[in-house]
Amino acid sequence: MTLGQLGEDELLKQLLSRAPLRRGVVMGAGDDCAIVAFPRPGMWQLLKTDCVVEGIHFTSKSPAVSVGWKAMARPVSDFAAMAGVPQFALVTLIVPAGKTLDWVKKLYRGLEKAAHHFHVAIVGGETSNTTGPAVISICVTGFVEKDRWVGRSGGKAADELFVTGRLGGSLRGRHLEFIPRIEEARWLTKHFSIHAMMDLSDGLGTDLPRLARASGVGFELDESALPLQRGCSITQAISDGEDYELLFAISGRDGKRLEKSWRKRFPKLPLTRIGRLSQPSTPDPQLLRGYVHFK
Amino acid sequence: MTLGQLGEDELLKQLLSRAPLRRGVVMGAGDDCAIVAFPRPGMWQLLKTDCVVEGIHFTSKSPAVSVGWKAMARPVSDFAAMAGVPQFALVTLIVPAGKTLDWVKKLYRGLEKAAHHFHVAIVGGETSNTTGPAVISICVTGFVEKDRWVGRSGGKAADELFVTGRLGGSLRGRHLEFIPRIEEARWLTKHFSIHAMMDLSDGLGTDLPRLARASGVGFELDESALPLQRGCSITQAISDGEDYELLFAISGRDGKRLEKSWRKRFPKLPLTRIGRLSQPSTPDPQLLRGYVHFK
Numbered sequence: 022m023t024l025g026q027l028g029e030d031e032l033l034k035q036l037l038s039r040a041p042l043r044r045g046v047v048m049g050a051g052d053d054c055a056i057v058a059f060p061r062p063g064m065w066q067l068l069k070t071d072c073v074v075e076g077i078h079f080t081s082k083s084p085a086v087s088v089g090w091k092a093m094a095r096p097v098s099d100f101a102a103m104a105g106v107p108q109f110a111l112v113t114l115i116v117p118a119g120k121t122l123d124w125v126k127k128l129y130r131g132l133e134k135a136a137h138h139f140h141v142a143i144v145g146g147e148t149s150n151t152t153g154p155a156v157i158s159i160c161v162t163g164f165v166e167k168d169r170w171v172g173r174s175g176g177k178a179a180d181e182l183f184v185t186g187r188l189g190g191s192l193r194g195r196h197l198e199f200i201p202r203i204e205e206a207r208w209l210t211k212h213f214s215i216h217a218m219m220d221l222s223d224g225l226g227t228d229l230p231r232l233a234r235a236s237g238v239g240f241e242l243d244e245s246a247l248p249l250q251r252g253c254s255i256t257q258a259i260s261d262g263e264d265y266e267l268l269f270a271i272s273g274r275d276g277k278r279l280e281k282s283w284r285k286r287f288p289k290l291p292l293t294r295i296g297r298l299s300q301p302s303t304p305d306p307q308l309l310r311g312y313v314h315f316k
Numbered sequence: 317m318t319l320g321q322l323g324e325d326e327l328l329k330q331l332l333s334r335a336p337l338r339r340g341v342v343m344g345a346g347d348d349c350a351i352v353a354f355p356r357p358g359m360w361q362l363l364k365t366d367c368v369v370e371g372i373h374f375t376s377k378s379p380a381v382s383v384g385w386k387a388m389a390r391p392v393s394d395f396a397a398m399a400g401v402p403q404f405a406l407v408t409l410i411v412p413a414g415k416t417l418d419w420v421k422k423l424y425r426g427l428e429k430a431a432h433h434f435h436v437a438i439v440g441g442e443t444s445n446t447t448g449p450a451v452i453s454i455c456v457t458g459f460v461e462k463d464r465w466v467g468r469s470g471g472k473a474a475d476e477l478f479v480t481g482r483l484g485g486s487l488r489g490r491h492l493e494f495i496p497r498i499e500e501a502r503w504l505t506k507h508f509s510i511h512a513m514m515d516l517s518d519g520l521g522t523d524l525p526r527l528a529r530a531s532g533v534g535f536e537l538d539e540s541a542l543p544l545q546r547g548c549s550i551t552q553a554i555s556d557g558e559d560y561e562l563l564f565a566i567s568g569r570d571g572k573r574l575e576k577s578w579r580k581r582f583p584k585l586p587l588t589r590i591g592r593l594s595q596p597s598t599p600d601p602q603l604l605r606g607y608v609h610f611k
Binding site for chain 1: 361363364365366367369371372373404406407408410439440442444445446447448449451453455457
């Protein structure tokens with residue numbers, strides 16, 4: 022059955038009726054807006070939206086369950102980047118009438134799988150027809166403790182730079198199956214003073230200069246130290262993108278203590294020191310030039 | 317200049333840097349998530365996402381400013397439907413590389429115009445390339461007082477049904493320029509006990525049965541009373557859709573008082589009694605059949 026035959030009301034009903042009500046959800050899908058309770062004081066609310074587009078972020082051959090996982094995992098990864106806790110998601114599906122209901126149901130299963138994994142409640146949805154490629158747009162809200170939030174701008178010269186996991190070659194499949202580093206970010210900010218952090222979505226060569234620029238400092242990258250995905254070159258680790266690993270800056274003293282604790286807490290996930298922040302040298306654009314040739 | 321030549325960072329910078337920081341916005345665009353403060357207790361938070369797609373909700377000939385207005389006004393209208401106050405918006409622009417920067421800037425001016433009109437702060441954005449039609453997806457968050465929220469399900473048999481404004485013929489242009497009834501909904505719920513309310517997005521013939529069904533009652537429509545847009549037939553008023561007027565149910569006694577107060581408060585906007593809710597008659601699907609032929 023195609024979406025054209027089904028109609029929007031019936032589609033939303035089929036997709037959303039199974040969504041369980043989570044604590045804090047006053048009203049999920051079915052009325053004009055979703056209603057959620059506010060958490061306690063001492064918190065900031067975080068808001069993030071992101072989308073995946075057929076032909077850009079996935080292909081017509083990508084498994085629909087994986088597309089759904091990726092669509093939800095991308096904004097969740099931004100919560101990890103800020104050490105936040107995602108809570109509620111709104112799902113917008115923009116799908117041509119010729120797509121099968123089976124495809125949409127699998128897509129939604131992927132969305133729900135990722136939501137469930139990160140304790141996120143899907144509280145609303147919207148669907149639209151399109152004459153073009155499928156688009157899945159996800160809006161996620163959540164919170165972070167005011168004294169625990171980490172942005173990109175707090176890095177200091179002489180801070181050490183770390184990345185989680187391994188970099189490069191994401192397009193071979195990992196970009197559809199990555200696990201946002203929520204747990205790791207929450208642990209990091211509970212036990213250490215993290216000065217600046219972000220998730221690597223566009224590749225280290227683009228994202229590291231962004232972090233340095235936001236912090237008003239320079240950086241030195243130890244390319245030989247980069248944790249490479251199997252079969253990947255340094256160039257790929259720097260420029261492929263879609264790693265969704267954490268990049269963060271921490272003082273040298275804390276860095277040593279961190280490496281020890283990390284191995285105990287996350288024995289299966291590498292943590293690698295890849296360089297340091299430095300005094301802002303030379304004009305700002307200079308900072309970037311080293312990496313632009315990788316793009 | 318096309319978007320393909322500009323790049324996402326530069327586009328977001330051009331679009332978002334002018335967005336003023338509103339009270340409650342801790343961090344707007346530029347980091348991984350937006351951060352907003354929570355309002356005081358006694359509130360529910362409302363979350364809503366909606367989208368407009370080129371070729372479906374607007375055409376390549378629609379003025380870009382109006383497209384932006386519509387994209388923002390649609391989710392804001394859902395806040396009106398619940399008597400809520402919209403506060404923060406996230407904007408996702410999915411635009412083919414061939415669109416001009418001028419088009420996107422005009423679109424964004426329309427988004428900002430609508431946001432400003434309703435005191436909404438645009439706190440984040442995301443852009444993506446696409447091989448298909450342009451898509452603008454907007455997520456809005458806000459609040460409503462717990463004792464003031466109105467859903468679709470509180471209608472009672474014998475309640476009177478009212479609509480604001482005039483219905484029909486929206487496609488001639490009004491669908492790009494409508495004004496969500498936030499002010500009216502806030503006034504209504506401050507002074508009257510509104511049992512059930514929604515905004516008319518799909519047309520009275522589709523939306524009224526939805527409200528009745530959610531309330532578990534039937535309805536009687538006085539077609540001859542419908543407030544018609546100039547040059548529109550009753551059929552058009554019932555089935556055209558995209559009116560974005562309020563439909564609500566109120567007790568007969570309050571209804572009389574309301575009509576009097578309304579004329580004083582909103583002398584330029586008609587308020588019309590169009591029928592009443594009734595005991596649930598005959599099986600549910602019967603309820604709809606009268607209108608399906610209009611679709």
